[in-house]
Amino acid sequence: MTARAIQARAGRERMQVTPEGIALPAVLASRGTRFGALLIDLVIMGVAMGVTSVVLLIAAAGLNTATGGKIDNPDPQLKIALEFVIILWIAAMFLFRYGYFLFFELGPRGATPGKRMTGIRIAARDGGRLSAEMVLARNLLRDIELFMPIGLVFSAGETSGVTWLAAMGWFMVFALFPFFNKDRLRAGDLIAGTWVVEAPRRRLEAALSTTPTARAGTSSATGAAYRFGDAELSVYGEYELQTLERVLRENRREALVSVHEAICRKIGWNPGAGDERAFLEAYYTQLRARLEAGMRMGKRKADKFT
Amino acid sequence: MTPNPAVSGQAAIEAAALRSDRFRQEREADWQRLEEIVARMERGRLRKLSDEDLVALPVLYRTVASSLSVARETSLDAATLAYLEGLVQRAWYLVYGPRVTLWGWLARFFGGEWSRAVRAIWPELLVAFALMAAGTVVGWQLCAADPDWYYSLVPGGFQDERVPGASREVLSSTLFGNAGQDGLSVFAASLFSHNAGVAIMCFALGFAFGVPPLLLLIQNTATLGAMLWLFNGQGLLIDFIAWLSIHGTTELFAILLAGGAGLHVGRSMAFPGDRTVVEAAARAGQRAAVVMAGVVVMLVIAGMLEGLGRQLIDHTQGRFVVGGSMLAIWLSYFFAFRRAPQGGEA
Numbered sequence: 071m072t073a074r075a076i077q078a079r080a081g082r083e084r085m086q087v088t089p090e091g092i093a094l095p096a097v098l099a100s101r102g103t104r105f106g107a108l109l110i111d112l113v114i115m116g117v118a119m120g121v122t123s124v125v126l127l128i129a130a131a132g133l134n135t136a137t138g139g140k141i142d143n144p145d146p147q148l149k150i151a152l153e154f155v156i157i158l159w160i161a162a163m164f165l166f167r168y169g170y171f172l173f174f175e176l177g178p179r180g181a182t183p184g185k186r187m188t189g190i191r192i193a194a195r196d197g198g199r200l201s202a203e204m205v206l207a208r209n210l211l212r213d214i215e216l217f218m219p220i221g222l223v224f225s226a227g228e229t230s231g232v233t234w235l236a237a238m239g240w241f242m243v244f245a246l247f248p249f250f251n252k253d254r255l256r257a258g259d260l261i262a263g264t265w266v267v268e269a270p271r272r273r274l275e276a277a278l279s280t281t282p283t284a285r286a287g288t289s290s291a292t293g294a295a296y297r298f299g300d301a302e303l304s305v306y307g308e309y310e311l312q313t314l315e316r317v318l319r320e321n322r323r324e325a326l327v328s329v330h331e332a333i334c335r336k337i338g339w340n341p342g343a344g345d346e347r348a349f350l351e352a353y354y355t356q357l358r359a360r361l362e363a364g365m366r367m368g369k370r371k372a373d374k375f376t
Numbered sequence: 377m378t379p380n381p382a383v384s385g386q387a388a389i390e391a392a393a394l395r396s397d398r399f400r401q402e403r404e405a406d407w408q409r410l411e412e413i414v415a416r417m418e419r420g421r422l423r424k425l426s427d428e429d430l431v432a433l434p435v436l437y438r439t440v441a442s443s444l445s446v447a448r449e450t451s452l453d454a455a456t457l458a459y460l461e462g463l464v465q466r467a468w469y470l471v472y473g474p475r476v477t478l479w480g481w482l483a484r485f486f487g488g489e490w491s492r493a494v495r496a497i498w499p500e501l502l503v504a505f506a507l508m509a510a511g512t513v514v515g516w517q518l519c520a521a522d523p524d525w526y527y528s529l530v531p532g533g534f535q536d537e538r539v540p541g542a543s544r545e546v547l548s549s550t551l552f553g554n555a556g557q558d559g560l561s562v563f564a565a566s567l568f569s570h571n572a573g574v575a576i577m578c579f580a581l582g583f584a585f586g587v588p589p590l591l592l593l594i595q596n597t598a599t600l601g602a603m604l605w606l607f608n609g610q611g612l613l614i615d616f617i618a619w620l621s622i623h624g625t626t627e628l629f630a631i632l633l634a635g636g637a638g639l640h641v642g643r644s645m646a647f648p649g650d651r652t653v654v655e656a657a658a659r660a661g662q663r664a665a666v667v668m669a670g671v672v673v674m675l676v677i678a679g680m681l682e683g684l685g686r687q688l689i690d691h692t693q694g695r696f697v698v699g700g701s702m703l704a705i706w707l708s709y710f711f712a713f714r715r716a717p718q719g720g721e722a
Contacts, residue, residue, distance in 0.1 A: 090438065090445075091445075092441050092444060092445050092464065094464060094465050095461065096465070160569050163569070164572070168576075177420060178417055178418050178420060178470060193469070196658075199472050201662065203662040204658075204662055204665075206662075206666070206668065206669055207661040207662055207665035210579060210580055210668055211580050211661075213573070214581060215580075218573075261657055261658065262662065262665070263658025263659070269465075269466070270458075270462050271462065272455075272462045272463075274404065274407065274411075275455040275456065275459065277397040277401065278453070279392040279394040279397040280393070280397065280401075284392075285393040308452055312452070312454045315453065355394060358396075358452050358453075359394055359395075361452055362394065362395065362396050362451065362452055365449065365450060366450060
């Protein structure tokens with residue numbers, strides 16, 4: 071994460087306290103992510119609706135040919151069957167429109183496929199449980215926020231200027247709603263008491279202080295001993311430690327070399343070449359040991375300036 | 377302090393140099409077990425989860441949560457902290473999430489929650505009822521004063537023979553003798569879809585401080601008033617009401633509830649009391665959403681009554697019996713049938 075990304079994240083962080091008294095940061099999803107998720111969902115819905123329509127159309131056509139193709143003057147049984155197909159279609163369209171979001175957001179992940187793909191989910195704003203009523207409320211509002219105005223915009227067409235403008239205005243009011251409140255709520259979130267947060271799924275990374283170099287402070291490749299004194303470790307704080315951690319985990323050659331150089335310059339060592347990773351592992355482990363010891367005594371050092 | 381044997385690989389065998397990493401090594405088996413259970417639950421494979429895992433979930437959750445709070449005070453390993461935060465959050469959604477199945481929710485919904493939500497918005501229901509009555513009277517009066525109003529009040533779409541000046545025979549034929557009419561079930565299905573849309577709009581627009589539902593209620597019932605006036609002119613008022621009531625008692629009741637729900641949201645936002653507007657809106661919205669779920673159910677029933685009942689029952693008394701008993705059923709379900717709430721407040 072760059073400094074800018076960290077800053078952008080800080081503005082979206084909301085603290086929630088679990089019943090165990092643990093503060094958990096909930097990071098609000100960015101508007102761009104939510105828009106992307108919505109687009110994915112709309113595409114999925116559109117495809118599902120299209121496929122259902124085509125299947126039912128084929129079924130209807132099949133019924134028609136099976137009975138001799140008398141669509142203009144069908145016999146009563148065919149008529150009932152065709153009617154049934156039409157009713158099925160109406161019901162299916164209704165279910166897709168109102169049921170898609172409901173069904174997925176009621177599930178254990180609180181997210182539609184689009185939200186899952188973009189790594190976000192819905193959650194209760196008060197930190198309590200997400201109830202079925204909340205999901206219902208936020209998705210009933212979706213109808214006037216999205217489907218109705220879009221339908222109006224299309225049905226009005228650009229020929230009837232006033233209606234078209236009114237529909238666009240209606241649509242824009244709700245589309246811009248998340249830009250005018252600090253929690254980025256859309257109207258449905260406001261009514262339902264929900265918000266949309268990031269739901270990252272992180273892997274447990276390896277522990278960094280288990281390598282032989284980290285444990286012994288001696289490079290296993292060259293045998294060089296990396297022992298740092300108080301003066302050499304006290305120049306950095308937690309922020310630098312975490313930068314170093316990231317560099318070690320990403321393990322990119324150029325980054326290792328340049329960080330190695332920077333640290334050597336700072337602590338007045340003569341930077342050698344070829345053994346950067348071992349040096350950094352040793353420095354990381356010893357710096358972290360020092361900072362964590364301070365932490366246990368209640369002394370923290372945020373960065374090199376403190 | 378022996379390393380946990382469940383953790384495989386080099387990391388477990390080699391004890392870490394740092395105390396905070398050793399802390400992690402001792403516990404990461406629990407973390408990973410929780411992660412695995414959570415991942416399986418998120419995929420919706422609840423049935424594949426053993427009882428043992430289900431029982432372990434809350435315990436593991438607390439273990440990992442306490443790991444997180446300890447790690448926050450003792451460890452500077454950013455990746456591990458982020459992992460724990462994410463894991464605790466995911467587990468928390470599951471442990472404190474709604475562990476109710478769809479069927480469980482439906483049982484609770486029909487077994488009292490719906491009627492309780494309806495009773496909770498009774499002031500708005502009274503207002504909505506008054507508005508609907510007023511709308512009907514206004515529609516009637518306008519047409520009585522000037523029949524031209526009829527054309528602006530009643531949308532022309534499914535409206536051919538029923539116009540001012542139509543003879544008694546024509547009007548009567550729209551009420552009776554349609555038993556063999558074609559496509560009625562399709563008509564009922566599309567009408568349901570349309571009505572549900574209107575009802576949802578009625579609720580959703582309550583968001584604008586309740587003004588649009590007011591207008592929608594009045595406008596829709598003014599249409600009703602105009603048609604009542606028309607049929608009254610040919611002495612068919614009672615027959616028309618009967619024709620309407622077979623599904624109308626259910627449908628109008630549903631629209632009444634939807635309008636009431638919209639008003640409830642609007643009123644809570646305009647007069648939030650000692651809560652903030654946002655809090656008040658959320659509380660009202662959740663309550664109104666329960667009412668709305670029921671409205672959709674009622675509209676389905678109304679659609680079936682309209683498609684089937686109207687065709688099968690072709691005389692006024694029968695229609696009154698069906699419509700009246702539906703009304704009685706709804707009223708007693710909402711207001712007479714009170715069961716003590718089970719468990720806590722949802």
